[in-house]
Amino acid sequence: MNEKPVIDQEKCQGCGLCVDICTCGALALAGDVVELCAADKCGWCTLCELVCPYGAISCPFEIVVEDEGSPH
Amino acid sequence: MTVQLEFLKGLPYFAGLDEAALVSIRRYVFEKKAERGETLAFEGEPSDVLFFVSSGVVKAFKTSADGKEQIFRIVRPGESFNDVPVLGGGVNLVSAEAMGPVVLNGIKKKDLETIVRERPPVGLNVIQVLSRRVQELVALVEDFSFRHVTSRVAKMLLEYADRKAGDGPRLTQQEMAAMIGTAREMVGRSLKNLESAGTIRMERNRIVIADRQALREMAGVT
Numbered sequence: 102m103n104e105k106p107v108i109d110q111e112k113c114q115g116c117g118l119c120v121d122i123c124t125c126g127a128l129a130l131a132g133d134v135v136e137l138c139a140a141d142k143c144g145w146c147t148l149c150e151l152v153c154p155y156g157a158i159s160c161p162f163e164i165v166v167e168d169e170g171s172p173h
Numbered sequence: 174m175t176v177q178l179e180f181l182k183g184l185p186y187f188a189g190l191d192e193a194a195l196v197s198i199r200r201y202v203f204e205k206k207a208e209r210g211e212t213l214a215f216e217g218e219p220s221d222v223l224f225f226v227s228s229g230v231v232k233a234f235k236t237s238a239d240g241k242e243q244i245f246r247i248v249r250p251g252e253s254f255n256d257v258p259v260l261g262g263g264v265n266l267v268s269a270e271a272m273g274p275v276v277l278n279g280i281k282k283k284d285l286e287t288i289v290r291e292r293p294p295v296g297l298n299v300i301q302v303l304s305r306r307v308q309e310l311v312a313l314v315e316d317f318s319f320r321h322v323t324s325r326v327a328k329m330l331l332e333y334a335d336r337k338a339g340d341g342p343r344l345t346q347q348e349m350a351a352m353i354g355t356a357r358e359m360v361g362r363s364l365k366n367l368e369s370a371g372t373i374r375m376e377r378n379r380i381v382i383a384d385r386q387a388l389r390e391m392a393g394v395t
Contacts, residue, residue, distance in 0.1 A: 104378045109210065145377040147346060151357065161343035164334045166382045167374070 104163075106149060110134045112157035119149035119158055176202045176278050183251055184225055185302050189294055197291075201284035207271040213254075214269035220258040221282040226250050229275030230342040233267045234351065244352040246309065247272075247333065247342050256302065259285060272342060317354050320393060325353040326363040327392035330373065334382050343378075367391070 115133040127143040128135055147160040181187050181195045214220055231248040245267055248254045258265050259282045289296045316325050350357040367373045372388040374381040382388055
């Protein structure tokens with residue numbers, strides 16, 4: 102759970118759309134910008150990234166192989 | 174910081190050169206660092222530095238008039254960008270942006286020309302690098318022409334999966350969409366389809382390829 106959505110506070114305009122759509126309660130507005138107030142609650146649904154009109158939030162995925170080396 | 178000989182040795186541009194040659198080339202190489210989101214090359218502008226990614230990941234992309242992004246390449250450690258404008262003249266065909274903190278090794282156009290003149294095998298290596306680049310672009314056109322979106326997503330996941338956790342590029346769904354020429358929503362839908370089929374598993378910020386062979390079949394990769 103160390104990974105967190107990346108918030109670019111220079112791009113953030115503080116519109117609050119991401120806070121409204123976040124069902125996990127992980128985001129909150131702090132003054133004019135959004136911040137991750139409860140990273141442990143973030144379920145990585147990526148709705149915040151989807152809804153942000155300014156491209157200020159990124160939820161990048163790591164791609165890994167589970168069955169490497171298994172016989173196929 | 175001094176550029177490591179081992180790093181230069183591993184670059185396709187300098188494959189097969191002995192240590193003396195690499196030491197000689199090293200004097201032309203300089204280091205540059207950039208942070209996530211920093212633009213390293215602008216589409217349509219001239220460029221006179223060839224960059225090799227030493228650490229981190231860079232995306233090479235074009236942006237349409239209405240702001241839509243198409244990613245052409247994810248440039249990983251050991252790979253280069255800006256090759257075409259530096260080798261062929263003219264302007265950058267694509268823009269380049271750091272996807273996280275990156276360390277680059279650069280060589281100026283005039284210095285690269287000196288290296289090629291002094292060491293002809295480098296010229297052959299350059300031809301091989303550019304040939305691979307053409308192969309990649311042909312594969313991209315093939316994907317756009319003949320593969321449906323789920324198949325493209327499957328192929329992209331196979332391509333960017335990394336065996337060692339933590340080393341591979343981390344991609345947002347928007348970036349995945351920009352790589353395979355579709356909308357973000359279609360990527361989300363395709364990931365759900367692949368998960369329903371049991372080929373992948375979504376684990377918070379990880380996409381786990383659970384059945385590589387099945388994914389290869391979906392991607393049409395033999």
